[in-house]
Amino acid sequence: MSIKTNKVDVLIIGAGISGIGAAYHLQKHCPNKSYAIIEARAALGGTWDLFRYPGIRSDSDMSTFGFNFKPWRSPKAISPGADIKSYIAEAATENGINEHIVFEHKVISANWDSTHAKWHTQVQNLQTGECCQYISRFFFSGAGYYNYDEGYTPDFKGVESFEGDIIHPQHWPQDIDYTNKNVIVIGSGATAITLVPALAATAKHVTMLQRSPTYIASLPEQDVFANAMRRYLPAKLAYSLSRWRKILQGMFMYSMSRRRPESVKKVIRKGIIDELGEDYPVDKHFKPKYQPWDQRACLVPDGDLFTAIKNGSASVVTEVIDTFTATGIKLQSGEELHADIIVTATGLKLDLLGSYELSIDHKPFRVADSYCYKGMMLSGLPNFAFSMGYTNASWTLKSDLVGQYVCRLINHMDKHQHQYCQPVLPLKGIEAVPFIDFNSGYILRALDKIPKQGREKPWRLNQNYILDRISLSYSSVVDNCIIFSSINPTNPSSS
Template identity: 55%
Template sequence: MTTPVETHTDVLIVGAGISGVGAAHHLQQRSPGKGYQILEAREDLGGTWDLFRYPGIRSDSDMYTFGFNFRPWTDGKVFADGPSIKRYVTDTAREAGILEHIRFQTRVVRADWDSASARWILEAEVGERRERKRFSANFLILCSGYYRYDHGYMPDFPGMADFEGDIIHPQLWDEDYDYTGKKIVVIGSGATAVTLVPAMAGRASHVTMLQRSPTYIASRPSRDAIADWLRKVLPARAAYLLTRVKQIGLGMFFFNLSRRHPDYVKKGVLKEIRNQLGEDFDVETHFSPSYNPWDQRFCLAPDGDFFEVLKSGEASIETDHVERFDATGIQLKSGKHLEADLIIPATGLEMLIGGGIEIVIDGERFNAPAHVTYRGMMLSGVPNCALAFGYTNASWTLKIDLTHERICRLLNHMDAKGYDYCVPEPPADLETRDLLDFSSGYVQRALATLPRQGTKAPWKTYQNYIMDMMTIRFGPIEDGHMRFAKASGQTQPASGELLESAR
């Protein structure tokens, strides 16, 4: 017997992180007639900022652009710690009345679209007993991010079972774990590793960052003097807006400079690191990547904290390859041995579009690589469904806010015209390419499982905020690439289904 639908609403949002809360706020402000629910798998909101608990967890994007466009960031810290960001998201949800729309411990496992009734039926596991329940909606917004929440990427290092200490992936960090006085090896050179090393140094006996190859790391002030001054002389919202415009402009300038003059940027970055560490430090070996700036994301060291612990001797860096783990640590291919009580493989994420939900369109199972992105927010052949997917070269939330604005415009347009659903339809001769032009390992490992992008608008996914703002915010809704239609079948609930308003 089919499980009856528990509730029906206009819009279902999957995920109560920064993307899901942002979607809800935009709906309330721009499409106030739409009822919505948020289905969240975890016991609390916050997404990434509730999940990750490792020492020093923070944003590597400045909060003046990572924050919502509708709510000023007034904390003052440019690169905020995880608890501060979670508090910001929670306060936003509480003050806007969004909390009452969230169903926690509700993990969506399947989403079925039916064109005849023009609605989605979502199946979820609810509560600790994982009771199966069904929810329906006219429109679906997937705000579950782009990586797996149950585990991160873990290479199969030889000899791991021989190690007599502890091995903890950052994504599974236990806040009660005591690392006082331990010798720690952090494997990796990305943002997580660069965060962990200074956060654990001092309390640990010693921290070593072991990397196969270097990453670009830039020191940035933890306070923005201009932003602090603007808050003193202007109302909070005006100060935030001006600071946000400044940061967007600087970010775009530096990204374009990196792409056009990579050698010049690389030289400048390495010069600054030498100024931090001194001429005797082997900067070329440990901080000069083989790739160009912004082929992967930059890592940030607020107030140069990463370089400070290297100078103090509380931490060190090794650029080498793992030969194998043994009982007391890691044997390197160079012949050197790193002793360790704790090994932290900060080895990256596993990408997973839509939270791993099984998606079915009119009886046909969704296969991501067979679909193409539309304006970086929808997928070809998938009706009434938007995907929150942020920038790789700028703050995630910049694109998320634009996406939610466009969704509201789309919903309002369909109401005005009497349409029940919309579906992006690409031309048959559209040339496609990889979704992301990024050399990071977590991206390269996942490319074969991701949707594609086209080589021209609106199928090309631009990493350009100004271009996206103009087309997403002001471009026509009926652009010749989106098909609009009315339901062809019965739109009333099937017999035995209980539908309640979730407004």
């Protein structure tokens, strides 16, 4: 039985912020190219459609998390998830991207056919179960970096004995009622510190139970500078000025964290003492064992987490879990925390390129055996790119650069009549280092599933927007680590 075949120049996976951004840049810079966006969900938005837990918001300022082509107009710099989803939907509608999205379809596998220099991607209709095929010249993964089907939950002892509700934020039940109930939120990352003040507004009491602390800093929900610029200047100019201001501020703070970590620690600690007072045990609950930016720092708008702690609607417990009980959680110290609801804000499952299978001429391609080229392509994999944001700055800063760079690659291949490009490792080899210089749990749990990087360019991720902008926007797409060729090239040398 034959299956339906669709042909496009570029196949984009995911209708979140990376996929919609890539589609915009493709339309602008490669207007003669056809494309389709495959989206497993019934709506666009990616992360901002998936997560529905109370208080869901950005953990980056919107001056840098917004697209580089669409000004963020809301006065809120740290914005609710619903506003971000609306912003992404506006970008799609304004640019006619919606008509290219194929909803409720999931990529099953993608095979590079070297005979014809094309990607053959098997896609399943999640409503009917039927499959179809997309044949494309280029494959772009904008599917994010984690598994949408399930989050990460440790194997807690005695979990089956708890008589209340246990919820993972990734699958928040919309009918759950936590009014006047005792809630324990397990975790200390961005999800936990977002949930705690949101739940505390109506719950009887919320306890943030953490094994170890995270660096947390308060930031105004509204950016006074950005709002002033928006009031007096044209939208695009105001957005550009606010964006660059935040980019430079972020780069400065990251640099200081690496060069003078003790000074940064003192600043963060003082900020928390100013919020909670000298008598609060800051060092017990808000003094991490690692250096700043060894893991991602967390922001709380207008100190909402600290406000909840001060007014008594929330509290922090730093202790190791012994076992779940019928009525809550028993700690290794012997103390028991009582709860009606337990929220396991314990992290994500990393899934860098989605759950589909990659192959070349039907031979499986192992991502973990490859090296990452310029933070967006993989050695040995032709006409393939993926979007991966920064760990020390907003995701969209990098995803916009990647989308534009893919267009430059495609235009270069057209100009020189090449059919494919492919990163290749130097003959002398390169020294492997971890793909991401980060020790967050979700990264460490997935080291055997993600590519490697080298110590030198172009095999090393910059984690620096200005360097990446120079490399991806202005430098030549041609170097000695990427080949451009055709099935039957008249000139086999790179152009």
